[in-house]
Amino acid sequence: MGVISVLDDNMINMIAAGEVIERPASVVKELVENSIDSGATRIDIAVEDGGRKLISVADDGFGMDAEDLGRAFEPHSTSKIRSSKDLRAITTLGFRGEALASIASIAAIKAISRTQDSPQGSSVEIDCGAKGEVKPCSCDYGTRIEVRDLFYKLPARRKFLRTVNTEMTHISEQFSRIALVNNNTYLTLSHNGHELHNLSGGQSLHERIAGLFSQEIAQSLMETQSEEKGLNIHAFLGRPEISRTNNKLQYVFLNGRFIRDKFISHAIREAYRTFLEPDRFGVVFLFIQMPYEDYDVNVHPTKIEVRFYNANLVHSQVLAVLREKLLASDLDVKGKIPIRQTGAAPSSQSKEEYEHTLNIRLAMDEFFKKHRPVETQNRLALRDIDTSSSLKEQSQRSGAVYEPLRQGQLQQPQPNFLQIHDSYIVVQTQEGFEILDQHALHERILYNQIKQRVTSQNLERQKLLLPESFEASATQQQALEENKEILEKFGLEVVPFGPKTIAVQSFPDLLAKANPVEFVRDLLDLLADKGKQFDAEALLDVVINMAACKGAIKAGQKLTAAEIEQLLADRHRNELASRCAHGRPTVLKFSLSDLEKQFKRT
Numbered sequence: 313m314g315v316i317s318v319l320d321d322n323m324i325n326m327i328a329a330g331e332v333i334e335r336p337a338s339v340v341k342e343l344v345e346n347s348i349d350s351g352a353t354r355i356d357i358a359v360e361d362g363g364r365k366l367i368s369v370a371d372d373g374f375g376m377d378a379e380d381l382g383r384a385f386e387p388h389s390t391s392k393i394r395s396s397k398d399l400r401a402i403t404t405l406g407f408r409g410e411a412l413a414s415i416a417s418i419a420a421i422k423a424i425s426r427t428q429d430s431p432q433g434s435s436v437e438i439d440c441g442a443k444g445e446v447k448p449c450s451c452d453y454g455t456r457i458e459v460r461d462l463f464y465k466l467p468a469r470r471k472f473l474r475t476v477n478t479e480m481t482h483i484s485e486q487f488s489r490i491a492l493v494n495n496n497t498y499l500t501l502s503h504n505g506h507e508l509h510n511l512s513g514g515q516s517l518h519e520r521i522a523g524l525f526s527q528e529i530a531q532s533l534m535e536t537q538s539e540e541k542g543l544n545i546h547a548f549l550g551r552p553e554i555s556r557t558n559n560k561l562q563y564v565f566l567n568g569r570f571i572r573d574k575f576i577s578h579a580i581r582e583a584y585r586t587f588l589e590p591d592r593f594g595v596v597f598l599f600i601q602m603p604y605e606d607y608d609v610n611v612h613p614t615k616i617e618v619r620f621y622n623a624n625l626v627h628s629q630v631l632a633v634l635r636e637k638l639l640a641s642d643l644d645v646k647g648k649i650p651i652r653q654t655g656a657a658p659s660s661q662s663k664e665e666y667e668h669t670l671n672i673r674l675a676m677d678e679f680f681k682k683h684r685p686v687e688t689q690n691r692l693a694l695r696d697i698d699t700s701s702s703l704k705e706q707s708q709r710s711g712a713v714y715e716p717l718r719q720g721q722l723q724q725p726q727p728n729f730l731q732i733h734d735s736y737i738v739v740q741t742q743e744g745f746e747i748l749d750q751h752a753l754h755e756r757i758l759y760n761q762i763k764q765r766v767t768s769q770n771l772e773r774q775k776l777l778l779p780e781s782f783e784a785s786a787t788q789q790q791a792l793e794e795n796k797e798i799l800e801k802f803g804l805e806v807v808p809f810g811p812k813t814i815a816v817q818s819f820p821d822l823l824a825k826a827n828p829v830e831f832v833r834d835l836l837d838l839l840a841d842k843g844k845q846f847d848a849e850a851l852l853d854v855v856i857n858m859a860a861c862k863g864a865i866k867a868g869q870k871l872t873a874a875e876i877e878q879l880l881a882d883r884h885r886n887e888l889a890s891r892c893a894h895g896r897p898t899v900l901k902f903s904l905s906d907l908e909k910q911f912k913r914t
């Protein structure tokens with residue numbers, strides 16, 4: 313006797329629910345997407361106990377009449393597509409016709425709905441697939457669906473639900489995704505009677521982002537737009553200083569749908585390369601519009617992934633638009649002067665930022681305490697600049713503005729920079745002053761120089777008088793074997809020297825400040841460690857980063873006036889010198905007007 317039988321509808325729905333409804337947040341997503349598809353201008357979401365007890369979504373959309381309300385919970389029932397032709401260009405968020413049926417198979421539902429032109433509404437209740445009668449009722453136009461006791465007949469799934477907080481985090485995330493791309497819609501979210509979000513309709517994207525995340529994030533965004541090759545890209549890019557340790561603040565929307573896509577993620581990462589450390593993620597809100605025919609959304613049950621017919625085009629366009637914007641932007645970090653009496657971090661600053669500026673403030677305080685009175689200050693600490701070149705030239709080279717001395721006295725030029733704590737350089741500018749981080753700045757400059765020379769295969773090497781050798785591990789030897797090409801590009805001549813020994817014979821000129829053996833040893837470790845994770849290009853970048861870091865002037869190193877001048881001159885010759893290769897700022901700018909405010913002069 314055969315063992316195959318056809319499953320009944322409710323079983324089919326429960327199986328489908330397994331795919332679409334993972335947790336309360338999935339219910340929120342499906343219901344709200346239906347509301348958006350119904351043309352709603354306002355959607356109110358109320359949740360109890362992280363969604364276990366109740367999820368209610370009410371909208372003012374076009375609603376359903378009694379017949380449709382009865383049908384909406386049947387499997388494969390949809391008003392959004394009719395034939396296979398429609399599948400080729402899906403313009404609505406839903407189309408699979410299985411969300412309501414799935415949800416109704418695993419919870420207790422009450423739905424009421426009224427179309428705008430009907431005087432009366434209808435309601436229906438479904439308890440884990442058992443549907444009651446559709447009854448008339450009086451209600452506002454639009455639709456309200458209440459989902460109670462999710463998974464209550466499926467203890468195994470219910471047990472799988474996490475704490476209220478975790479489930480709420482997922483719900484908030486779904487809410488944000490919808491809210492970001494529907495900024496015309498009035499949206500509210502409440503939990504156990506407390507309002508978490510109240511986003512009025514017709515907000516600008518900046519307002520939405522400030523409402524959902526923070527004012528700081530909204531203010532840091534740089535906007536850019538492009539329309540080329542059938543792709544309309546509208547992007548909001550976070551400045552590097554608000555970067556994150558994960559990609560959660562990278563929101564990508566395709567024709568109004570939140571998606572995750574590995575090509576686009578890669579393009580974002582590439583765009584931020586050199587602006588951020590490899591393990592940091594830029595904050596990005598990306599809105600892409602393209603013809604519906606150019607991709608397939610029918611590849612994933614929750615439609616979070618799509619298949620682009622021309623993924624390369626999408627990748628290259630996104631990369632170009634973002635990269636161009638980042639390169640064209642002034643990414644200087646504006647120094648903030650904390651008010652010390654309060655002791656606490658001002659709320660607009662992150663703790664890290666605050667500590668960073670505070671450290672500099674303290675360093676300067678200490679310096680000025682030591683070197684008072686003012687008359688002696690120059691002699692003690694300011695490094696006199698070379699008087700042989702003209703003052704104008706010097707000020708141009710250093711980028712600082714040289715105040716011409718009154719009555720043309722040129723005998724003792726006022727230096728316009730000073731080194732403090734052997735780590736920072738303070739430079740007077742027209743607007744105020746700047747504080748440069750000597751290590752970060754030099755590292756940035758070296759990064760550019762090395763990169764440029766590596767690319768043009770122009771990295772000069774210097775033969776060491778005596779080869780320097782060291783005992784190498786098997787991994788280091790293997791890394792040497794596997795990465796000959798990279799070493800070569802670096803002007804490094806490193807050879808096996810006996811069974812367990814490696815010798816450095818030539819070393820790049822540019823890295824004169826680094827110790828050859830230490831450098832090569834670390835390089836081989838890095839190659840052994842990262843070689844498998846990165847493609848050749850990214851690996852080279854990691855190596856250049858490391859080389860720049862090792863070759864750069866250290867913090868705590870006293871510099872001569874000539875060295876400082878060189879640094880300042882190089883800084884102005886280098887693209888992107890306002891940020892070190894790890895994405896940290898190299899310079900903080902302070903304006904006179906801020907100083908005046910702080911000193912209450914204005």
Ligand SMILES: Nc1ncnc2c1ncn2[C@@H]1O[C@H](COP(=O)(O)OP(=O)(O)O)[C@@H](O)[C@H]1O
Nearest residue numbers: 346350384390391406407408409410411412455
């Ligand atoms: N909030 C709503 N307002 C109006 N119609 C709705 C609403 N929610 C669901 N519907 C109707 O119920 C149908 C089934 O919904 P659903 O199961 O989510 O499938 P899909 O969205 O894929 O069509 C929809 O196609 C739509 O016609």
Ligand SMILES: [Mg+2]
Nearest residue numbers: 342346406411
């Ligand atoms: Mg739907």
